[in-house]
Amino acid sequence: MNRLLLNKIILVLSTLSAVIGIGFLFWILGTLSYKGISSIHWSTFANDLVEGGIRNLLVGQFTMALLASALAVPLGMMAGIYLREYGHGSKLASLIRNLSDIMMSAPSIVIGVFVFALFVDPFGGYNGYAGIIALAIMMIPIIISTTDNMLALVPKELREAGIALGGSKHKIILQIVIKAAKVGITTGVLLSFARIIGETAPLLFTSANNQFFTMDLSGQFPSLTVSIYNLATYPDSASRELAWAASFILTMIVLCINLIGRYAIRNKK
Template identity: 50%
Template sequence: MTHTQKRIVVNNVVMVLSALSALVGMGFLFWILGVLVLNGIDALNWAIFVNEGAPPGYEESGLKHAMIGQLYIVGVATFFGVPLGILAGTYLSEYGQKAKLAEIIRDISDIMMSAPSIVIGAFVYAIIVAPMGHFSGWAGSVALTIIMLPIILRTTDDMLNLVPSTLREAAFALGAPKYKVIIQIVYRGAKAGILTGVLLGVARVAGETAPLLFTSFNDNFLNTDMMEPMASLTVTMYNYATSPYEDWQKLGWAAAFILSMFILGLNIIGRIFLLKKRGK
C-alpha cells in the first residue's frame, strides 16, 4: 500500500468512526426525547390541568398546583432578575467597558454561570429559610434570581456591545445626555438580542430543580402565598418519579413533558428573534 492509499484508508476509517459516534450520540439523545414525548403525551389529560395533588390511587390527581407554583416562583425571579441583570450589564458595556472592575465582574459572572446550582440552594437556605424557620416560595425565587442574574448580565453586555458606537456618537452630537442615549438609542438597537438573552435565561432557571429542593420545597395543594412552601413542576417531578406509585410516576412524566415543551419553546422563540435580527 502506498502512503497515499494509507492516508485515504485512515481517513475513511476516521470518518466512519465520527459518523458512528454522531449516530450513537444522537441516538441516545433522541431516545430520551422519544421517551419524554411518548410518556408525556400518554399521561396528559384534562384533569392534570384542573386538579391538584391527590394521594396515590385517586383518579383525579393533577398538576395545577405545581404549574401555578412554578409560574409564581419563576415569574418573581424573572421580575427581579431581568431588570437587575440588564442594568448591571448596561454598566459593564456602557460605563465599565474595558476597565479592570468591569472585567472582574464579567469573569465572576462567567464562573457563576457554570457554578453548581445546588450550592445556591444551600446559600439561600442559610440566609432565608433558616432565619424564617420554614421553606417559602420567596426563598425559591431568590435562588433562581441569583442563578439568572449572571446570564442576563452577560448577554446584555454582549448585545449592547454589538450596537455600533457611531449611533451613540450621533446621539451625543445632538446633545443627548448619556442615560438618554442608552435608553433611547442603545437599548433600542439591542432589543432583539436582549430579549433573546431574557428568554434563554428564563428557560434556564425554569428547569432548575436542585436549588428549589430546600428553598421553596413542595406542597401537594394549590398555594399562592409566597411566604409558604410552594410546589414547582421540577420538585414535583422529582418526588413523583422517585415514588413507588405508578400513577404518581405517570404524573411525573406529564410534568416533565409540560416543562420541557415550555423550555424548548422559549429556546426556539429566542433563536428566531436572533435569526431575524441577523437577517436584517
C-alpha cells in the first residue's frame, strides 16, 4: 500500500503547486487592480508626471518601444531570413544562431551598461536614442529566432513552386515564403513588443526619465517603467498611488498584447 500512498502524496503536491502558481497570478493581478483602479483618475491620463499624471510617460514609453521595433523588426527579420534561406546549414549561420540565442537571455542591465558606454558617456548625457538602441538590442534576438523558426515551418514545395515559376530567390522569399509565415512572425513581433515595453533596467541609465512632455530624443526621455521605480520609493502617498496606477496600466497593456498575440496564433492553427 505504501507505493499507492506515495503516489497520492505526489499527485496532491503537484496539483498544489499548480494552485500556488495560479494563486500568485491572481494575488498579483488582484492587488494590482485593487490599488491601481482606485488610484486612476481622469487627471492621471491628462497630466504629465510633473503635475501628477502619466501622459508624457505613456507617450514616451510607447515612442521608445515603437522606434526600437522599427529598428529591430527589419534587422531581426533580415537576419532570420539569412539564417534560414541563404546560410542554412553553413557553420557561420549556426554560430550566429547560437550567439543570438544566448543574447536572448543576456541580463538586461548589462545591455544598459553597454549602451551607456557607447551612446551616453561619449555624448555627454542621457538621451532617448540610447534607450531606443538598448531596447532594440533586447528585441533583435527574439525577432531573429521567431523569423528563423517560422520560416522553417514553410513547406519546401512552396519555394519549389516559386522557382518553377521562374522567380528569383529574393522575390520568392519576399512574396511567397514571408507571406506564408506572416502570422507566426506577427505573433513573435507582438510578444517581443510586449516584453520590451515593460523593460526598466536597460532604460535606467540610457534614456533615464523626464518629468515633462517631450519628443526630443536627444535629451532625457520620459519612461513609464523608470518612473514607477522612482515613484514607488517616494514616501508620500500621492507618488505611491501614481506608481500603482502606472503599474496597473502597464500590466494591462502587456497582458493584452500577449493575449492578442496568442489569439492570433490559435486562429491560424
